[in-house]
Amino acid sequence: MKNVLVLGANGQIARWVIAKLTDRKDVFLTLLQRNPNKLTGWEPANGQIVIGNVLDRKLLRAAMAGQDIVYANLIGEDLDIQAKRVIEAMQNTGVKRLVFILSLGIYDEVPGRFGQWNNEIIGTDLEPYRRAADAIESSGLDYTILRPAWLTDEHEVDYEITAKGDAFKGTVVSRESVADLVAKIIVSPELHLGGNLGVNKPGSDGDKPYFM
Numbered sequence: 001m002k003n004v005l006v007l008g009a010n011g012q013i014a015r016w017v018i019a020k021l022t023d024r025k026d027v028f029l030t031l032l033q034r035n036p037n038k039l040t041g042w043e044p045a046n047g048q049i050v051i052g053n054v055l056d057r058k059l060l061r062a063a064m065a066g067q068d069i070v071y072a073n074l075i076g077e078d079l080d081i082q083a084k085r086v087i088e089a090m091q092n093t094g095v096k097r098l099v100f101i102l103s104l105g106i107y108d109e110v111p112g113r114f115g116q117w118n119n120e121i122i123g124t125d126l127e128p129y130r131r132a133a134d135a136i137e138s139s140g141l142d143y144t145i146l147r148p149a150w151l152t153d154e155h156e157v158d159y160e161i162t163a164k165g166d167a168f169k170g171t172v173v174s175r176e177s178v179a180d181l182v183a184k185i186i187v188s189p190e191l192h193l194g195g196n197l198g199v200n201k202p203g204s205d206g207d208k209p210y211f212m
Contacts, residue, residue, distance in 0.1 A: 002027050057088070098144070149173045
């Protein structure tokens with residue numbers, strides 16, 4: 001049985017991950033979300049709900065105890081601070097495996113006109129994401145960082161990955177595709193160990209996402 005802590009469990013990618021894992025007998029999910037008003041009945045039978053904030057050290061450490069894998073689906077201007085709290089709790093409880101969703105563009109790795117457009121639109125917002133990545137990489141944890149392209153709600157699983165240091169490909173990727181990759185890592189934690197991966201839909205190159 002793998003015990004999996006999902007941080008930001010009400011996020012759109014996280015919901016897809018939970019749906020992909022909900023019928024597995026070898027996975028138990030602990031879902032941490034901030035707002036009890038967002039409990040909607042979608043929560044899986046193979047799980048439990050914890051209401052709280054990752055910035056609450058006591059609560060996070062309690063939720064972390066006994067977990068095998070932590071999957072973080074967090075956002076915010078303080079994402080770097082959130083990441084540091086997650087790292088601290090994992091180090092204090094001896095949990096090693098971490099999957100963390102960040103963003104394309106944090107290494108100025110997006111080439112061409114799309115890279116220029118992306119930087120103009122979200123460049124300054126990426127600073128805490130980059131600091132979060134740096135903290136994770138220096139944490140000593142068994143991490144996988146995912147940097148998805150601009151996200152769509154297409155009901156499809158169609159993606160490719162690029163390594164850190166490689167030029168980013170494509171402009172978009174579906175949330176379901178990112179969730180598929182996360183779920184595969186959770187089921188097989190040795191996958192992409194130490195990876196820092198761009199995630200995009202093949203053939204989606206362009207000057208900007210098709211919906212913009």
